[in-house]
Amino acid sequence: MALITPLKTAAEQQLVEQFASIKAELPGAGAMRKLREEAFAGFETKGLPHRRLESWRYTDLRNLVREAMPLARRPARPQAVTDRLALQTIAGTRYVTIDGIFSPGDSDLAGIPPGVSVRGLAEAMTEAPDAIAAAFALPEVARDDSALMLNTAFAQDGIVVEIAPGTEVAQPIVLLSLGSGASEAAIVSRSLVKIGAGAKVTIVELHEGVGAAPVQLNHATAFIIGDGAEVEHVRMVTRQRAETVQVQSLLADLGAHVSFDSVAVAVNCGVLRQQSFLRYGGEHSRAALRGINLLRKQEHSDVTLVMDHAAAHGESRELFKTIVEGEGTGVFQGKVIVRQHSQKVDGSMKSHALLLNDGATMFNKPELEIFADDVVCGHGATVAQIDGDQLFYLMARGLPRPQAEALVLAAFVGEVSDMVSDEGVREIVSREIDCWLGQRDGAPKPGAA
Amino acid sequence: MLEIRNLTVKIADEDKQILNGLNLTVNAGEVAAIMGPNGSGKSTLSYVIAGKEDYEVLDGEILLNGENLLEMEADARAAAGIFLAFQYPLEIPGVATMTFLKAAMNAQRKARGEAELLTPDFIKQVNAAADKLGINRDMLRRPLNVGFSGGEKKRMEILQMALLAPSMCILDETDSGLDIDALRIVADGVNALRAQNRGFLVITHYQRLLDHIVPDTVHVMSKGRIVRSGGKELALELEKNGYAAYSEAA
Ligand SMILES: Nc1ncnc2c1ncn2[C@@H]1O[C@H](COP(=O)(O)OP(=O)(O)OP(=O)(O)O)[C@@H](O)[C@H]1O
Ligand SMILES: [Mg+2]
Numbered sequence: 001m002a003l004i005t006p007l008k009t010a011a012e013q014q015l016v017e018q019f020a021s022i023k024a025e026l027p028g029a030g031a032m033r034k035l036r037e038e039a040f041a042g043f044e045t046k047g048l049p050h051r052r053l054e055s056w057r058y059t060d061l062r063n064l065v066r067e068a069m070p071l072a073r074r075p076a077r078p079q080a081v082t083d084r085l086a087l088q089t090i091a092g093t094r095y096v097t098i099d100g101i102f103s104p105g106d107s108d109l110a111g112i113p114p115g116v117s118v119r120g121l122a123e124a125m126t127e128a129p130d131a132i133a134a135a136f137a138l139p140e141v142a143r144d145d146s147a148l149m150l151n152t153a154f155a156q157d158g159i160v161v162e163i164a165p166g167t168e169v170a171q172p173i174v175l176l177s178l179g180s181g182a183s184e185a186a187i188v189s190r191s192l193v194k195i196g197a198g199a200k201v202t203i204v205e206l207h208e209g210v211g212a213a214p215v216q217l218n219h220a221t222a223f224i225i226g227d228g229a230e231v232e233h234v235r236m237v238t239r240q241r242a243e244t245v246q247v248q249s250l251l252a253d254l255g256a257h258v259s260f261d262s263v264a265v266a267v268n269c270g271v272l273r274q275q276s277f278l279r280y281g282g283e284h285s286r287a288a289l290r291g292i293n294l295l296r297k298q299e300h301s302d303v304t305l306v307m308d309h310a311a312a313h314g315e316s317r318e319l320f321k322t323i324v325e326g327e328g329t330g331v332f333q334g335k336v337i338v339r340q341h342s343q344k345v346d347g348s349m350k351s352h353a354l355l356l357n358d359g360a361t362m363f364n365k366p367e368l369e370i371f372a373d374d375v376v377c378g379h380g381a382t383v384a385q386i387d388g389d390q391l392f393y394l395m396a397r398g399l400p401r402p403q404a405e406a407l408v409l410a411a412f413v414g415e416v417s418d419m420v421s422d423e424g425v426r427e428i429v430s431r432e433i434d435c436w437l438g439q440r441d442g443a444p445k446p447g448a449a
Numbered sequence: 450m451l452e453i454r455n456l457t458v459k460i461a462d463e464d465k466q467i468l469n470g471l472n473l474t475v476n477a478g479e480v481a482a483i484m485g486p487n488g489s490g491k492s493t494l495s496y497v498i499a500g501k502e503d504y505e506v507l508d509g510e511i512l513l514n515g516e517n518l519l520e521m522e523a524d525a526r527a528a529a530g531i532f533l534a535f536q537y538p539l540e541i542p543g544v545a546t547m548t549f550l551k552a553a554m555n556a557q558r559k560a561r562g563e564a565e566l567l568t569p570d571f572i573k574q575v576n577a578a579a580d581k582l583g584i585n586r587d588m589l590r591r592p593l594n595v596g597f598s599g600g601e602k603k604r605m606e607i608l609q610m611a612l613l614a615p616s617m618c619i620l621d622e623t624d625s626g627l628d629i630d631a632l633r634i635v636a637d638g639v640n641a642l643r644a645q646n647r648g649f650l651v652i653t654h655y656q657r658l659l660d661h662i663v664p665d666t667v668h669v670m671s672k673g674r675i676v677r678s679g680g681k682e683l684a685l686e687l688e689k690n691g692y693a694a695y696s697e698a699a
Contacts, residue, residue, distance in 0.1 A: 389539055392501050396523045396526075397549075397613065398560065399524055399556045400522075404524075407549070411542060
């Protein structure tokens with residue numbers, strides 16, 4: 001029996017009022033509407049996630065969200081959005097949401113590659129509410145998460161990508177979501193990516209804020225990956241206002257013989273929770289979740305992973321690199337679950353952090369829940385400072401301290417960014433890292449090396 | 450050129466004094482050798498000259514051409530002409546050797562007010578120096594010192610020395626880990642750099658290196674001090690008699 005926690009905070013009360021007043025306007029009738037109602041009812045029993053929940057221990061959303069901002073409306077497009085769209089060039093086809101709302105006019109609809117379909121989520125919900133409701137189903141390990149319940153209840157729009165079986169998409173499909181920051185708003189969106197058996201594709205999600213107003217952002221991207229598909233996924237959260245509070249959820253349901261490689265990068269991320277729920281539904285699938293978090297000032301990045309090995313012969317690889325300076329906080333919580341019948345699972349989970357000064361914080365909490373007996377799972381976590389001996393070696397060759405530090409730090413996170421296989425995407429990731437390193441106090445200006 | 454007076458040094462966060470009023474002078478054009486038992490403080494001396502931070506200088510001074518090194522950070526000392534070939538060169542994963550070499554050469558040029566090297570010139574210089582030291586090009590493509598054998602690391606140190614052309618070269622047991630042929634190649638590399646305006650401080654345990662790099666002076670270090678100085682014949686004497694005579698002297 002579910003315990004009823006009365007909704008306590010002003011923000012939670014506001015969410016109740018918001019849902020009551022807006023639910024009739026949210027896209028999707030029938031099964032979709034029912035799903036939203038159920039999700040919100042679930043939220044009402046739980047409230048916003050808070051630190052007494054083990055999985056939200058380090059990111060107290062109840063405390064961070066004091067006021068529920070109003071749901072975003074289709075914005076009058078600020079100049080900053082237009083400017084950013086012009087600047088954000090990445091090889092591939094690009095599909096844009098602004099404040100979570102699909103913007104067909106900015107999207108490369110004419111260039112959709114053969115075998116691929118792309119449309120707005122709101123449109124898809126209206127046309128086929130039952131199918132979308134089915135695709136909204138949460139994996140078992142994510143069903144308790146009240147941030148995801150809110151996402152289901154309020155999701156206004158997003159992008160639906162479908163790749164036909166056997167399709168090899170040559171260039172990355174880029175999902176660019178821009179926060180206009182025109183006014184304080186809650187942005188709730190979801191993207192669905194369905195990849196047919198044997199298909200091969202790179203999906204890039206860029207989440208950027210361009211405006212002055214902080215936002216509350218709750219986005220989820222759900223992958224359903226067919227047997228034998230090969231998927232590379234890169235997500236970058238950048239250029240966020242310091243006060244922006246953001247939940248990014250990655251849901252992935254893997255068939256058999258799937259290969260899924262994901263790199264999540266957070267740079268200038270405000271307050272960010274990145275939670276991933278992966279389910280191995282078929283045998284012989286491998287997934288690698290990797291990430292880079294570069295944090296300064298009061299920035300906060302919480303990486304929480306649940307790898308659910310519901311099938312045998314799965315392989316999981318996690319590697320997260322975090323650099324924290326100022327009063328930033330990094331969190332890594334990784335959980336590997338191996339179900340009783342999932343023999344021959346091979347899991348390795350690593351989180352390494354460098355703290356650059358005294359006020360910087362890192363929490364590492366790897367967990368294994370293993371119910372099968374024939375598995376190999378390991379984890380390792382380190383928190384350290386820049387290696388003084390390495391620095392001395394570089395400085396003894398004439399490199400000034402900031403330049404020596406930049407080399408060591410770039411190498412530290414480079415181990416992860418080098419794993420992005422698409423060259424254009426890798427370059428964008430490296431540029432973001434270099435830019436962050438270049439903004440450190442006393443950092444060498446570009447071209448100094 | 451290098452003048453060390455009454456150098457007294459302890460480990461920064463321990464009450465352990467390692468150098469105890471050490472005096473040493475190396476003149477321009479001179480090759481000075483330091484020999485001494487394990488733990489007598491030879492590497493510590495080399496680190497303190499190069500500017501490692503783990504030490505606290507309690508007394509004394511180190512002058513390079515009259516400039517007080519103790520007031521400079523390690524990079525400024527390098528720019529002033531100090532080069533230390535490490536006893537144990539560091540592995541730096543993720544930093545490409547070529548990137549590092551270029552950054553080091555350009556940093557020193559910049560400190561001297563010179564223009565940056567053009568990439569083709571840089572590559573030409575590195576390749577020429579590498580060929581002389583028998584370093585193959587594949588090694589240059591790997592991360593700095595990562596997975597290099599002991600001898601390869603030592604050659605890489607000498608490659609850096611050749612490229613940076615410092616005025617005061619300190620070699621800390623560069624001979625250890627080198628095979629017989631490599632020892633000759635490295636010694637040839639060092640000898641090629643001998644010059645009127647350049648000094649060498651060669652730390653070694655063995656005469657065989659000094660057969661190749663013939664020193665002008667030999668100093669015996671014991672318990673953090675120079676306890677005897679002489680010509681190249683002193684090394685032969687040490688090889689024969691060991692350090693027993695010096696253990697009480699300190
Ligand atoms: N960071 C440190 N912490 C504690 N003790 C140290 C440290 N560095 C050096 N020492 C000690 O100082 C002494 C001198 O060490 P050093 O490495 O200078 O000797 P060395 O003459 O180079 O010896 P070797 O011939 O074996 O290379 C040794 O007793 C060593 O253990
Ligand atoms: Mg030594």
